[in-house]
Amino acid sequence: MxxxxxxxxxxxxxxxxxxxxxxxxxxxxxxxxxxxxxxxxxxxxxxxxxxxxxxxxxxxxxxxxxxxxxxxxxxxxxxxxxxxxxxxxxxxxxxxxxxxxxxxxxxxxxxxxxxxxxxxxxxxxxxxxxxxxxxxxxxxxxxxxxxxxxxxxxxxxxxxxxxxxxxxxxxxxxxxxxxIDLDKFAPIKNNNIDNEKINKFAFIGRLEKIKGIDVLLNTWESMSKEFLSKNKLLIAGDGREKHFLENMDSSIEHLGKVDDVLKLLNEIDIFILPSRYEGISNSLLEAMATEKIIIASEVGGNPDLLINNLNGYLFENENIDQLRKLFKYTSENIIELNGVGKEARATLVKNGFxxxxxxxxxxxxxxxxxxxxxx
CATH class of the missing domain: 3.40.50.2000 (Glycogen Phosphorylase B;)
Known part of the structure; x- marks a missing residue:
């Protein structure tokens, strides 16, 4: 054929x-x-x-x-x-x-x-x-x-x-x-739990308005000084909205284009997808496959994949207040939420992704x- x-x-x-x-x-x-x-x-x-x-x-x-x-x-x-x-x-x-x-x-x-x-x-x-x-x-x-x-x-x-x-x-x-290739995109087990470590949030995608990068950064910079001292935001990608990263807080790091996405995913704790519109995001599938805690906007195909409070967390599109609360909640409960990440991968396995x-x-x-x- x-x-x-x-x-x-x-x-x-x-x-x-x-x-x-x-x-x-x-x-x-x-x-x-x-x-x-x-x-x-x-x-x-x-x-x-x-x-x-x-x-x-x-x-x-x-x-x-x-x-x-x-x-x-x-x-x-x-x-x-x-x-x-x-x-x-x-x-x-x-x-x-x-x-x-x-x-x-x-x-x-x-x-x-x-x-x-x-x-x-x-x-x-x-x-x-x-x-x-x-x-x-x-x-x-x-x-x-x-x-x-x-x-x-x-x-x-x-x-x-x-x-x-x-x-x-x-x-x-x-x-x-x-x-998603579930054999390739799999979590690397890390048994060294450090209660004092800096939590790593990450956005992976195009820096475009449709991806909500402005929503993400506005929310992050509205967080308390205490939160920013204990958490880091990694931005992987490039695009026309790159100017939003100028004069950013020291807790934000722009990585530019990342070739080894799997390596990055296995270094972070929480994956964020604040898109205004979305189909079925490849980055979301990859994050779920590697058992990340997911925070995503309730748009497009995201609700097809995520059940709120079970295998991830959904927030209303462009709702900075909801996103801020999820940042705080996931950061403070990151160890307890390990099962949420496992459920994310299980969703892909059970539903034929x-x-x-x-x-x-x-x-x-x-x-x-x-x-x-x-x-």
Whole structure:
């Protein structure tokens, strides 16, 4: 079986969608499936290469943001047309350029396609909602994709609801969250309990408004001097909101981009995800897998994963008072809350979030679609 993945950017450019696309592709290759990724070319990257068995073709597009999707569409369709007899499934990661391209390819070449909805969207909804509300052309795009994409992948219950809002048929919607390699992301046991140690809180992600970095820092700097003397906040990541870290308190350390996230997770105590909107966060999955105490905003897919006071702590989006109380509570009870972290990992194990299981479910979808095509 040969799967063609469509995604706007890919490894080594790293974001949530890129990490999931690479991890899933690697697992599929390990299981004997051939995977080709079609993505945009970026300066300094090879036009063609193989990454851990995954074939990567990077397509050169215009720097003009309006022309780029059109050129990506045309060149991708050319590749698919030339290889149509050797492609079983087209798998789009996101709707805008990849999803629309997959829909056109399905229509022209009768190849089944699936489209995974990217991210958690914003206050207006996920990307299919935004596209449908972007004028007549947006409405026509959604109608076309609904008709020609074989399956839509919803990574959270909120995204599933958004798909139903724009009348995607229930038969075309598959709830399938992101996965995590539970063998790789596992806690390192530390039996040396130190009641006097500095507690380490951490944020790992893009420094963007959508991630709530301003909410996090405003809350942290409102904490008492006593709290700040006993706790440290590590910020891992980069982005446009980096300026919020200027003139920060000495209890805050900006690590920049961190390559070894697993090592960092096993050095911290409490993981914070203060996002304004979220899909199923890779960083959250990684923190749960390593048995961290989790504090997360009650948005997007976070409530799909976390049950308040059982396997983590949820606070109302942008509610600094609630977040402040959770900082204080977790800091003061960190040893007693060890079981909360263990329950977080147990949640992933019990509910099938292991990447091997997610990969198996995708294979089932691929097989089902190819059987229908050949029937």
């Amino acid at each position: 040969h799967i063609v993945m469509l995604i706007s950017s890919f490894h080594p450019l790293i974001g949530g969608a890129e990490r999931q696309a690479l991890r899933l592709s690697e697992k599929l290759v390990d299981s004997g499936i051939r995977v080709t990724v079609l993505t945009r070319w970026h300066e300094g990257l090879r036009k063609e290469e193989k990454i851990n068995g995954v074939n990567v073709n990077r397509i050169k597009v215009s720097k003009n943001p309006k022309l780029a999707p059109v050129i990506f569409l045309i060149k991708t369709l050319k590749f698919i047309r030339e290889n149509k007899n050797d492609i079983d499934i087209i798998h789009a990661h996101a709707l805008s350029a990849p999803g629309l391209t997959a829909a056109v390819a399905s229509r022209l070449f009768k190849i089944p396609s699936i489209a995974k909805i990217a991210g958690g969207g914003n206050k207006d909804g996920c990307e299919i909602i935004r596209i449908s509300r972007s004028g007549i052309l947006g409405k026509l795009k959604v109608i076309f994709m609904k008709k020609n994409i074989s399956k839509f992948i919803a990574i959270s219950k909120l995204i599933e609801k958004d798909l139903l809002k724009v009348k995607v048929p229930e038969s075309k919607i598959v709830f399938l969250p992101n996965g 292991d990447l091997s299981e997610i990969q198996s479910k995708y294979r089932h979808i691929y097989n089902e679609l190819t059987q229908k095509k050949n029937a």
